Structure formats: C-alpha cells, structure tokens
Amino acid sequence: AQSVTQLGSHVSVSEGALVLLRCNYSSSVPPYLFWYVQYPNQGLQLLLKYTSAATLVKGINGFEAEFKKSETSFHLTKPSAHMSDAAEYFCAVSERTGGFKTIFGAGTRLFVKA
Amino acid sequence: NAGVTQTPKFQVLKTGQSMTLQCAQDMNHEYMSWYRQDPGMGLRLIHYSVGAGITDQGEVPNGYNVSRSTTEDFPLRLLSAAPSQTSVYFCASSESTGSYGYTFGSGTRLTVV
Numbered sequence: 490a491q492s493v494t495q496l497g498s499h500v501s502v503s504e505g506a507l508v509l510l511r512c513n514y515s516s517s518v519p520p521y522l523f524w525y526v527q528y529p530n531q532g533l534q535l536l537l538k539y540t541s542a543a544t545l546v547k548g549i550n551g552f553e554a555e556f557k558k559s560e561t562s563f564h565l566t567k568p569s570a571h572m573s574d575a576a577e578y579f580c581a582v583s584e585r586t587g588g589f590k591t592i593f594g595a596g597t598r599l600f601v602k603a
Numbered sequence: 604n605a606g607v608t609q610t611p612k613f614q615v616l617k618t619g620q621s622m623t624l625q626c627a628q629d630m631n632h633e634y635m636s637w638y639r640q641d642p643g644m645g646l647r648l649i650h651y652s653v654g655a656g657i658t659d660q661g662e663v664p665n666g667y668n669v670s671r672s673t674t675e676d677f678p679l680r681l682l683s684a685a686p687s688q689t690s691v692y693f694c695a696s697s698e699s700t701g702s703y704g705y706t707f708g709s710g711t712r713l714t715v716v
Binding site: 495498521523525531532533534535538540579581590591592593594595596 | 607636638643644645646647648651659661662693695702703704705706707708709710
C-alpha cells in the first residue's frame with residue numbers, strides 16, 4: 490500500500506531564506522508524486538508534479554522538487570522565501586494504474602518571518 | 604470556467620441526521636474523489652470514482668455513501684451523522700491518465716452537534 494510521510498508539521502523560515510519541506514513515500518511501483526499548497530480557508534492548488542520525465546521538477550511560484558528513487562523522497566524547495574509563501578503544503582502519491590488513488594501526507598505548515 | 608463546485612459551503616447537522624454534499628465538475632474529468640481534512644491528519648480519502656457507474660472505497664469510507672450516475676456529478680451522502688464526521692470535506696477531479704493532478708473544490712465545512 491502506498492503512503493506518504495512529511496517530516497515536520499511546522500517549518501519556520503526567515504524571509505529570503507531557503508525553504509525545504511521534506512516528503513518520503515512508499516509505493517510498490519514508481520508512482521506519480523505531487524505537491525499541493527493550501528492557503529487559509531481555500532482548497533488545494535497543484536504546485537508541481539513528477540510523472541517520470543525529468544527528476545527535477547519546477548512548479549509555480551519558484552518552487553521545485555527533486556525525485557530521488559534511491560531515497561524514496563520528493564522534497565520541495567524554494568531558494569528564497571517570500572511572505573506570501575506562508576501556507577500549508579501537502580505531498581501526495583498516486584498509483585499509475587488501477588484508479589489513480591491518491592494518498593496525501595499530513596501536511597507541513599510553513600511560517601515565514603519578516 | 605467553474606471547475607469543481609461544492610455545495611453547501613457550510614452546514615450544521617444534528618447527530619443522526621442525514622445529508623448529501625454535492626460536487627459537480629465541468630471539465631469532463633473521469634476521476635473524482637472525496638477527501639476529509641482534519642487538523643494534523645492531512646487529507647484522507649473517503650471514496651473515489653474512475654468513471655460513471657464505478658466507485659470504490661478509500662481510507663475512511665465508513666458512514667459515507669457515494670454514487671456516480673454521470674461524469675459531472677459525484678455526491679457524498681452521510682447516512683446518520685456523528686460528531687466524528689465534523690470536518691472539512693473536499694471534492695476533487697482529474698483527467699483519466701491521472702498525471703495532471705487533481706483540481707479541488709473550495710470545500711464544505713460540516714459541523715455535527
């Protein structure tokens with residue numbers, strides 16, 4: 490069964506500092522991997538996705554993530570945090586066949602200090 | 604371009620009442636799913652559908668029913684509401700290959716008293 494673990498329920502960075510949000514997955518077959526962002530009182534928006542092309546994936550708002558099969562990881566990074574990045578971030582894994590069942594991690598809330 | 608529309612946005616139910624959360628999408632997506640979001644637990648999959656007439660259980664299906672009679676609609680029914688079902692519910696849809704990720708609705712905040 491597939492699963493997702495996000496390390497750290499809360500991460501705090503200073504404005505302009507590197508953002509690193511960690512995600513490890515478990516899947517019996519190479520999965521699709523996603524990062525979503527949720528701003529307060531809103532639904533989730535897709536940030537970026539890995540679907541087996543390049544292992545370094547670029548998304549919206551300057552975020553990127555690297556798929557590392559040997560480490561079963563898909564960490565999200567951004568070189569320089571902005572106040573507007575403060576939100577909750579979710580990593581998700583889905584099967585490539587049989588129904589696209591998508592499982593989400595518990596989420597990491599990012600705080601950005603001025 | 605409405606995307607995924609959920610109604611109602613807010614609802615208060617008494618224990619034992621039943622209700623249906625509505626979800627409709629206008630993107631001709633094959634895949635649709637219902638999730639509940641609770642603090643510290645992320646999103647948990649309740650039920651999902653890979654097309655009209657086909658549904659399956661997710662991680663937390665107990666107490667919920669779904670049906671998919673059309674591509675556009677995927678209602679979630681609470682048969683007998685319990686306080687443990689107090690949550691924010693999200694409907695999401697995706698095209699059939701699954702590689703584009705989900706489009707989410709804006710959610711329904713449900714309180715069961």
